[in-house]
Amino acid sequence: MGKSQETYNKKEKEKKRLKKRQEKEAKKLARKEEEKLSGLDNMMAYVDEFGNISDTPPDPTKKKKVIKAENIVIGVPAREAEPEVDPIRKGAVEFFNSEKGFGFIKEDETDEKYFVHVSSLTEEIVENDKVQFELEMGMKGMNAVRVIKL
Numbered sequence: 001m002g003k004s005q006e007t008y009n010k011k012e013k014e015k016k017r018l019k020k021r022q023e024k025e026a027k028k029l030a031r032k033e034e035e036k037l038s039g040l041d042n043m044m045a046y047v048d049e050f051g052n053i054s055d056t057p058p059d060p061t062k063k064k065k066v067i068k069a070e071n072i073v074i075g076v077p078a079r080e081a082e083p084e085v086d087p088i089r090k091g092a093v094e095f096f097n098s099e100k101g102f103g104f105i106k107e108d109e110t111d112e113k114y115f116v117h118v119s120s121l122t123e124e125i126v127e128n129d130k131v132q133f134e135l136e137m138g139m140k141g142m143n144a145v146r147v148i149k150l
Contacts, residue, residue, distance in 0.1 A: 090150070093129045105133060105144045116144040123149050 048054050049062075089107055091114075096103030101118035103125075114135065125131060125147065133144040 087134050088132055089135065090130070090132050091144075093125050093127050093131060096125055096127055098124075098126075103127075105131060105147070114142050114144040115140075116147055120145040121147050125149055 044055070044057075046054050046057050048058065089109070091105045091107040093116075094104050094106045094113060096116075098118075103116050104113045105116050106113050114133070115138065116133070120133075120143065130150040131147050132150055133147040135142045136145045137143070
């Protein structure tokens with residue numbers, strides 16, 4: 001009588017292969033079930049009446065606000081009439097360096113300081129001179145221009 005070709009080692013290997021195949025099949029079925037649950041409906045997001053994102057759909061029984069197209073304003077709203085302010089201001093020269101050609105003027109009313117360059121002067125000024133000037137937006141803020149000594 002011949003010896004059986006199936007040894008203990010071969011039986012164990014076959015059992016392991018069969019077990020792996022069953023585990024693989026179980027994982028495949030679990031993935032399919034998960035795909036069914038994570039469909040498009042589960043990925044939907046809704047916006048409620050306050051603009052917050054929610055996973056629940058809006059309630060169709062709630063009444064929606066009706067907005068007329070004529071009431072929607074597009075663009076910059078019209079400005080209200082502002083009282084006219086005299087563009088000419090008065091102040092005193094707080095600092096002026098004639099070698100470098102710049103200085104600062106302190107306004108009398110608001111006590112704010114404004115940069116002044118020698119190119120904006122109509123005549124020579126020195127510290128503590130009373131002047132009148134206009135303001136213009138410069139690269140780093142408001143600059144005094146058209147400076148006249150009083």
